Amino acid sequence: MSDRNYVQTLTAPAAGAEGLEATSATLTYFGVNVARRVGLTPADVRSRFDDSPFVNAFMSTPFGGAAIITLPLTYIEMVRDPAGAVRYAQAGLDLAQQLGARHVSLAGLLASAMDYGNRLDAPPGVLTTGHATTVASVLKTTAAVLATAGRSWADETVTVLGMGSIGQATAEAALAVLGKPGRLLLGDLAAKEPSVRELGARLEALHPGLDWSFVNPTGAEGELYESTLVIGCTSTPNVLQVDRLRPGCVVVDDSVPHCFDVDRAYARSAEAGDLILANGGLLHLPQRFPVRSYAPPLLHEGLGWPAGLDQGETLTSCFLSPLLMALEPALPATVGLGVPTSAVLANIEVLDRLGITAPPIRCGGRSPSAGYLAAFADRFGGRSRS
DSSP: GGGGSSOBBOHHHHHHHHTTOOEEEEEEEOTTHHHHHTSHHHHHHHHHHSSSSSEEEEEETTTEEEEEEEEEHHHHHHHHHHHHHHHHHHHHHHHHHTTTOSSSETTTTTHHHHHGGEEEEOOOOTEEOOOHHHHHHHHHHHHHHHHHTTTTTTGGGGEEEEOOOHHHHHHHHHHHOOOOOOOEEEEOOGGGGHHHHHHHHHHHSTTTOEEEEEETTTTSSOGGGGEEOOOOOOOOSOSSSGGGOOTTEEEEEEOOOSSSOOHHHHHHHHHOOOEEHHHHHHEEEEEEEEEOOOOHHHHHHHOOOOOOEEEEEEEHHHHHHHHHHHHHSSSOOSSSSSOOHHHHHHHHHHHHHHOBBBSOOOOOTTTTOOHHHHHHHHHHHHHOOO
């Protein structure tokens, strides 16, 4: 099958004819300004896709087939028309089940737009936010990056930036998995301070002696920039100011979009060699697998969406989550705002048993060289002087 044959969407009958059986599926959505970039109105774009979700990728992983289903709307449109967003997401869920998917996850900000799954009609155990797997991924990546940098979690001044569902769960699970850091800063906007302080008090009660503080990333006091490690879990872009980061800072970011200016961060890295930047939400599978990308002509020709057959070795945690649920029926589906630490620990155990690890360090499509990482560890390894 030539690459040109992938310039289409994949229907359920066509998937069956190609022998593609979905064990799981993930619902996702357009990036910003898709309509403007192709010179159409949002309604015109949706009409090009029969006003319906479509399959734009199919991954034949070692753990089963995973379909990626795109809703023909952006996050902003979901916010402006919540009822319409639910209709599209419900149609996407129906398409997933037509493909044979037994478990379905919600990617990126779609989870919050769907009230963490509560707005959708799905049988118990089918739908998940995927957040427990995401938190497990963030923790595995954090531990791997610190090891590469020659650093110890116990010596770090750690900021968890963004106290939504994933941020809260990350802070809680990190203490259970990695222990107490040198200092823990819980970062969010001023309006969230009361609830964040409640979380901090609860964490201190569970972990006596925990040194923690609330920080406002937009505040003038600058306490955030004392951090030696920042874990990004926010939906606010560029809230982390690259030029103010402490030399030797490690940033593990699961924010959508990234919480810092990626270009500026790499420019600083090239000039000063004093930052490590890593995606937090990816996992590395034990063997490569085929990835079939299906791009409708409008998006292939207008935006350069990939179309064709490739090989993958990493998987976004929310894509992997429903696959793990299919393999391990005891893994809980996470629906609703909270993510129990027990669910994160269960995911870590399954990931370890399956040989799924943190990926090579990468962020924004770029990776540091081995020489860069070695030089960073020489300069900033050991005790982080937090």
